[in-house]
Amino acid sequence: MSQATPQSIKDYGTIVYPALMLLVFFAIPFGIMIAVSFFQRDPAGFYTVDFVWSNYERFLSTFFAKILGFSVGLAVLVSIICTAISFPFTFLLTRLSRPAQVVWLVGILSVLSLSEVIIGFSWSSLFSRTAGLTNILVSLGIMDEAVSLYPSFGAVLTAMVYQALPYTILVLYPSLARFDLSYVEAAKTMGASPFRAFMNVMIPIQRNTIVATLIMVFVFALGSYLLPQILGRPSHWTLSVLITDQAIYQSNMPFAAAMAVFLVLISLALIGLTLLVGKEGGGQK
């Protein structure tokens, strides 16, 4: 039973249901969203059918440019920090015994599946005055009085790194697990210290993996919407927060849709870039 082209109508039977589901409930909603981004807002209902560019024009104002700039900057920072921590971490993880890896992976998956609400809630506790980290510093005599560390940019950044870290590790895991250690061994044999072998052999070979990871984590971090609300000030709100706000609280679906379409374009461009980087890359197979 090798792979053959489907011959009769009957052979297509199994794909009809999944194809219909994905078309009706993903492709069509997506299409409607794009269409709505050109519609007029109807304050009483959802929207009225029209074709205007004003939703996009409104988006291209300085106010939204600032928010876009902040969202992108934050996501860049998160993806750099996460990749810098996760690369050596995941490498060490793949060198552990298989049972030890399984224990780590169960933990990482559990943290990965945490709701953004729960992550926001637990970090707001950690940054609070009553249940927070500063209490430890007080008991150690480093600080005089417990203080609240949020709302602040640092709080948002810490929680977003926390949220993206398990994701980064799992993105890096397959290619680092398959990495052939003999290159590093060769460098060590020739007298390089483990650290130098890692920096000068391992990292250059894995360059494409690193770039791809940076971009994937960037897109992931761009999707964060609750942490900036829970842990930040309104000036720390991201594009995702604004989209939700416009869609639900301002009932301005066309404007929300226009922002979402813009976000799709950024994400797709970056994902395309990842695929391109992955294709060009030799080094790891």
Added chain:
Amino acid sequence: MRFWNYLFLFLIAGFLLLPLVVVFGVSLNEKQSLTFPPEGFSLAWYGQIFTDPEWRSALFNSLFLAIGSAFLSISIALPLSWFLWRWYAPWANIFRLLGVAPFILPPVITALGFLTFWATSGFYGEPWTAIISHGIFFVTLPLVTTTLGFTSIDRSVIEAASTLGANERTVFRTVIFPLILPYLISGFAFTFVLSLNEYIVAYMSVGFTMETLPIKIFNALRYGYTPTMAAVSFLFVAVAAVIFAVVARFGDLPKLLGNHSGADK
């Protein structure tokens, strides 16, 4: 491995565990306050999840949504990945792409897509729309696991079965299905756990009429913190850890996550 390597691993573990330790501590407080370390010891906040009508209904909503959407995404992923494995039809890969897309794009986009869709079709607010939304949103997970399962099947085994006279249906039932079952179960488990914790898609598609636990926690955040939130949060992590541990017990977790090197390491 050297000392510094272990120290590094230890620090990361600490970072990942820190919020969970605090949340667990807070959930044990005797009084209704968020102090850490906890004052007194009480499991009352865990009890409240099941006795308080609002928390209980949120819990049931979440379970209803997670189970429903896990079944739905399996029902889409299995025939699709089977078709792509069984037949040579490059055009059909467009559906694989459609299945993976919602998971790669920022979730707010898929969420807004569903909001406009349910609003346009007039079904906005119906509980079942949440199941469909989550079922589609998470279809990536069983799609990836079952695709991995099919690629690991040795085609000569299938050949042997059909040479011995088994028809397509029998081959699927007696050979393919048992081989694919662990991947199916882990796809189900991944969808179930992630759906249980998902906020934005659920909120945008059905948030005002069906309050799931993450929505309930977020709404409760605005009116101040209660230890019940900590109890729910910790319960969720515990459930996720147990489910993934079970997946690891019956399946090859490193392989599921892309580590194809030998199992003997």
